[in-house]
Amino acid sequence: MLTKRIIPCLDIKEGRVVKGTNFVELRDAGDPVELSKIYNEQGADELVFLDITASFEKRDIIIDVVKRTAEQVFIPLTVGGGIKTVDDFRKILRAGADKISINTSAVKTPELIKEASEIFGTQCVVVAMDVKRKYITDSQDANLKDKNIFETKLGSCWFEVYIYGGREGTGIDAIEWAKKVEYLGAGEILLTSMDADGTKDGYDLVLTKAISENTKLPIIASGGCGNANHVVDAFTEGKADAALMASILHYRECTVNDLKKEVEKNNIPVRF
Template sequence: MLTKRIIPCLDVNMGKVVKGVNFVHLQDVGDPVEIAEHYNRQGADEIVFLDITATHEKRKTIIDLVERTAEKVFIPLTVGGGISGIDDFKNILRAGADKISINSSAIKNPNLIYEAADRFGSQCVVVAVDAKKRDSQDGWDVFVEGGRKNTGIDAVEWIKKAEQLGAGEILLTSMDADGTKNGYDIELTKTVCDLVNIPVIASGGCGSLNDFYDVFNDAGADAALAASLFHYGELTVEQVKQYLKNKGIPVRL
């Protein structure tokens, strides 16, 4: 049985790690390189590094920050934000990233998923989806530009298409749950996990040890991403893994 992964997420804005609630009210948490190194020591399985304002500000991901982070961590590093074409993939992989996360650019040009998977392998291509439940409650819409813009695209249909185009993994963020600490969005996560045959990383809303258990046990996620819980020292990666192991969830200690 594959072990479940625990992944701290570094949302980076202007070279600093930040955290918000429902994608707004961002607060400075610290230096990304130091924080990444800290999680590497704690036993994180991977690190996700998202330059959250790059797309909105129409600029590229901060390459030197990626290089400095990659030098300090010895676990897979996923980088996203401001990726608009194959050259960005090449440059960021060259800077030391193991995977690239694309969101807005994949919506604008779905063929980028196919091109990147064809050139670098599916395992490098993570399609990030920020989903929000529609007012009608009959499904979820995809948002882009750091949650600022509703595309009107059905999230479940889009994820199915992303898999067909060659995505190796889905990073699924529930905008409704993000930063609330009320638990992962089990309904959304389970819907997607039941639909696709590639790994799904659940993101948004983790507030307790039990939330990690629920997203693995009830929703079938392959990995759980968390930010503020780890950033503010409420839990360590080690504590989470020990708890999950005791509850019978396979993890790498």
């Protein structure tokens, strides 16, 4: 059985790590290079950098952060945020990244997934999905023919893909989108529940399990991690291949090693 991965996530704004709740109310969490070194020492399997101010004029900032991190940290690094072209892929990879994460550009120009995977390899292309539950009312029934419906404790819902940092819904069903990105050549899915993000109430296991069961791609569960039990749940109930977390690590509530020890106690293979 493949080992499960623990992956710290660093949301970067203007060169600093920030963290919020449900994609808003951001607060400072530290220097990305220093935090990366700490997580590397704690035994993180990989790191994810997400540039949340990824306009053109900010691009040099994230490239500098990637370069400085790659010089000191030697675990796989995924970088995302504002990447729209194969040339953007190339620039970030040359700075020291191992994988590139795309979200909005993947939805807007799906052929980018195919093109990038053919040039750089599927292992390099991570499609990030920001997903939100859409609860169903009777008036919506006529519009749900192409949606996968799930029964949850809060009612029936489907899962909608969002873009532009969670600011715009697409009407795209997350299950169908996951299948499509696999077909186009993505190597991995970074799956974030917008509903759970920053709440520390646990991952959206209904969402995670649904995506995991409908694609053969590795799934990184993201959004809602509050303790080690949530990570265990993501691997067992959610069937995820990796778990991403931010707040509990940034604010020293636990370490990567603490999480791995608890996961191992539950007979789930991890790498120390």
